[in-house]
Amino acid sequence: MAKRTRETSRRLQAATSRKKAVATTQAPRRIDIDRGLARALVGLAIITAHFLVIHMDDLQLGPARLLTEGRPLGTLVLLLAIAVFLGVYLRVQRPKLIGSRSRLAVFGTLCIIPVLVARICALSGASPYLVPLGAIVFIIALCYGTSVAATTGFVVALLTGLALRQPGETATAATAALPLFGGAMAWMFGARRIRKRLWLFKIGFIAAAIQLWLAIGGELALGQELTRQGVWAVVNGIITGALLTAVLPIIEYMFNVNTEISLLELSDLNQPLMRQLGLHAPGTYHHSLVVGSLAETAAEAVGADPLIARVGSYFHDIGKLQKPDYFSENEGTQGSRHDALSPSMSALIIGAHVKDGAEMAEEQNLPPAIVDIIEQHHGTSLMEFFYHRSKSENGDAVHEESFRYPGPKPRTQEAAIIMLADTVEAASRTLPDPSPARLEAFVHKLSMGRLLDGQLDDCPLTFADLTRIQQSFVRVLTAIFHSRVAYPGTPGPAERSPKQPAEERTAPV
Numbered sequence: 247m248a249k250r251t252r253e254t255s256r257r258l259q260a261a262t263s264r265k266k267a268v269a270t271t272q273a274p275r276r277i278d279i280d281r282g283l284a285r286a287l288v289g290l291a292i293i294t295a296h297f298l299v300i301h302m303d304d305l306q307l308g309p310a311r312l313l314t315e316g317r318p319l320g321t322l323v324l325l326l327a328i329a330v331f332l333g334v335y336l337r338v339q340r341p342k343l344i345g346s347r348s349r350l351a352v353f354g355t356l357c358i359i360p361v362l363v364a365r366i367c368a369l370s371g372a373s374p375y376l377v378p379l380g381a382i383v384f385i386i387a388l389c390y391g392t393s394v395a396a397t398t399g400f401v402v403a404l405l406t407g408l409a410l411r412q413p414g415e416t417a418t419a420a421t422a423a424l425p426l427f428g429g430a431m432a433w434m435f436g437a438r439r440i441r442k443r444l445w446l447f448k449i450g451f452i453a454a455a456i457q458l459w460l461a462i463g464g465e466l467a468l469g470q471e472l473t474r475q476g477v478w479a480v481v482n483g484i485i486t487g488a489l490l491t492a493v494l495p496i497i498e499y500m501f502n503v504n505t506e507i508s509l510l511e512l513s514d515l516n517q518p519l520m521r522q523l524g525l526h527a528p529g530t531y532h533h534s535l536v537v538g539s540l541a542e543t544a545a546e547a548v549g550a551d552p553l554i555a556r557v558g559s560y561f562h563d564i565g566k567l568q569k570p571d572y573f574s575e576n577e578g579t580q581g582s583r584h585d586a587l588s589p590s591m592s593a594l595i596i597g598a599h600v601k602d603g604a605e606m607a608e609e610q611n612l613p614p615a616i617v618d619i620i621e622q623h624h625g626t627s628l629m630e631f632f633y634h635r636s637k638s639e640n641g642d643a644v645h646e647e648s649f650r651y652p653g654p655k656p657r658t659q660e661a662a663i664i665m666l667a668d669t670v671e672a673a674s675r676t677l678p679d680p681s682p683a684r685l686e687a688f689v690h691k692l693s694m695g696r697l698l699d700g701q702l703d704d705c706p707l708t709f710a711d712l713t714r715i716q717q718s719f720v721r722v723l724t725a726i727f728h729s730r731v732a733y734p735g736t737p738g739p740a741e742r743s744p745k746q747p748a749e750e751r752t753a754p755v
């Protein structure tokens with residue numbers, strides 16, 4: 247017993263140091279000068295592009311005068327200051343964004359669109375409320391989060407004001423840039439929770455009201471007469487709402503992001519893949535629903551995304567549709583098809599459901615976050631039943647690696663939670679007497695098994711998260727097992743003979 251405890255604590259320490267080692271290898275250990283230079287060049291290109299856009303009408307002055315004239319020089323000084331501020335902010339808040347040249351280039355392009363439209367409006371005399379600042383801030387909020395969108399919205403509003411400015415005149419710039427920024431903030435907050443397409447129209451009306459309020463307030467504060475710009479401010483908000491409603495799926499596809507709308511659509515059990523699963527693999531369908539409620543509750547407990555956890559769980563085993571009868575939960579009374587197969591052939595068939603599922607998900611255009619979950623839901627875990635069966639048949643000549651899933655290991659909180667929920671759900675069906683205390687010990691043992699096997703090495707879960715996840719699993723499982731009350735005259739769960747269940751032969755899969 248003492249030896250087993252020592253062995254467990256040794257393996258736990260090894261898992262902890264592996265997690266630390268992963269964290270260390272993921273941290274930047276040295277400055278890569280070439281990559282740093284490339285990122286600096288992208289940053290410089292973004293600043294130059296903004297400068298040229300703001301001063302597109304001064305380009306005929308030539309490079310020498312452009313850099314010595316007071317106004318362009320002032321713009322350049324301001325742009326450099328803004329670039330340093332934004333660069334430091336993004337390096338702290340979004341190191342991945344600043345670390346990738348392509349992502350930085352996309353971000354820079356998004357920032358320049360309102361400035362370019364503002365300058366064209368200023369030169370052509372069109373209303374400054376044609377500037378799509380709200381739409382751009384909305385996209386930035388979807389892609390990079392609300393805090394980056396708020397900061398970027400402020401900076402781009404400043405640059406938009408500069409671009410709107412006519413020589414010797416500042417009022418238009420000030421009275422338009424401020425309302426545009428106010429409307430953009432409505433879009434930033436709105437991007438956090440979009441559960442219905444109609445919600446985008448609502449945000450549009452809220453943005454329109456804010457813009458009207460600030461436009462009138464700005465004109466009055468500057469002692470101007472009220473103009474028609476207030477009407478344009480309202481039109482801007484409403485048209486932005488209508489346009490974003492129409493092009494939201496394109497934005498999701500182009501920027502590889504998911505709103506809650508598309509995830510909620512996928513959580514509909516009438517979705518074609520889910521209907522096929524219910525029809526051809528009813529055991530897997532039921533298993534996926536239970537994994538969904540386990541994962542959703544656990545995701546809420548640790549602050550992960552519960553909707554992604556639930557939808558990811560629904561689709562995690564769709565690859566089983568290729569050969570549903572080979573999976574224990576779909577076996578009828580005819581017995582296991584694996585009895586006639588060699589263990590290595592069985593492992594190949596079982597392991598293939600991961601790759602098949604990812605391919606089916608890609609064909610159906612499911613979001614990349616769901617495809618990743620399908621690929622990662624088993625990590626590189628061992629198909630123990632077939633491994634041990636092969637070992638008993640062939641002795642020590644069996645390679646463990648041939649009986650492991652292809653991976654990769656879970657890389658997000660949601661993928662790791664689904665791996666644990668999958669393991670716990672599949673194995674819990676074998677419990678003969680699932681009292682809360684037994685469930686607790688059972689869930690703990692399975693979770694520690696995954697941890698000690700190194701399956702949680704690449705995900706950002708902490709040990710405290712792992713405890714919370716286990717607690718929520720026990721709560722949900724207790725509720726599920728408690729509701730399975732035996733009818734009078736039939737044996738209760740504890741009385742049933744603990745026959746060797748089919749799941750145990752291949753579970754968890």
Ligand SMILES: [Fe+2]
Binds near residue numbers: 533562563668755
């Ligand atoms: Fe599963």
Ligand SMILES: [Fe+2]
Binds near residue numbers: 563754
């Ligand atoms: Fe699976």
